[in-house]
Amino acid sequence: MVKADAFNLSLYDAMRPMNPVIDALNTKRRLLSPWNSLVVGAALSLALLLGACGEADQTKAREAVSWMRMHKYDGQANPIWKITKLEIKDAENIVVEILVPNEQHVDAIRSKSLIRKAMIAKYACPPPTAAIWDIVKDDIQIRVDLHDHSVPLGSGICQPPKQ
Numbered sequence: 001m002v003k004a005d006a007f008n009l010s011l012y013d014a015m016r017p018m019n020p021v022i023d024a025l026n027t028k029r030r031l032l033s034p035w036n037s038l039v040v041g042a043a044l045s046l047a048l049l050l051g052a053c054g055e056a057d058q059t060k061a062r063e064a065v066s067w068m069r070m071h072k073y074d075g076q077a078n079p080i081w082k083i084t085k086l087e088i089k090d091a092e093n094i095v096v097e098i099l100v101p102n103e104q105h106v107d108a109i110r111s112k113s114l115i116r117k118a119m120i121a122k123y124a125c126p127p128p129t130a131a132i133w134d135i136v137k138d139d140i141q142i143r144v145d146l147h148d149h150s151v152p153l154g155s156g157i158c159q160p161p162k163q
Contacts, residue, residue, distance in 0.1 A: 061088045064135045064142075068096070068126075078105070081124060084147075094136075097145045098124050100153060109146065109153045117154025121146050125158035133160050 065086050078100075085097040098121075100106050109120055121144045126132050136142065142158040 058088060058091045060135060061091060061094055061140055064094055064132055064140060067132050067135060071130075078102075078123075081146075092140055094140060094142045095145060096124070096142065097147060100146055100148060106148045106153065112154075114154070117146070118156040121154050121156030122158065125156070128161035136160065 065088060068083075068086055080102055082099050082101070083096060084099045085095070087095045087097070089095055100109065109117060112120065124144045124146070125142065132142075138160060143155055144158060145155040146153040
């Protein structure tokens with residue numbers, strides 16, 4: 001038989017396993033004291049503020065992607081290259097994946113150095129006169145990834161036109 005100890009515990013309390021959550025809820029101390037409420041309120045406010053900022057920043061990226069879809073931008077380098085994916089990575093990065101279906105082009109790109117592959121990928125960037133540069137300015141980076149049906153071939157970062 002288990003005896004209750006000197007702290008006036010009931011037999012049930014002495015035999016049950018300890019659970020910190022239930023123990024915290026059963027204590028007479030107030031969990032939401034004024035200081036705790038202040039800290040929790042500040043943390044929630046900060047989380048909401050930061051979450052709202054991220055969504056506002058993605059508006060430009062969404063507008064740029066919709067411009068690319070609306071103008072049927074398929075890359076300027078070659079008429080047979082096709083965009084397979086337009087993706088917003090985050091508020092500052094748009095990734096354009098372009099399929100290179102021609103095996104001769106694939107072999108030629110594979111034989112080039114990394115810097116040459118980046119230069120070839122940049123040919124698929126929007127032209128300097130495109131209206132997309134008015135949308136993204138220097139705030140958003142557009143990256144072009146060239147790939148074969150399964151293998152990445154190279155990527156390049158599109159540079160906004162100099163003003």
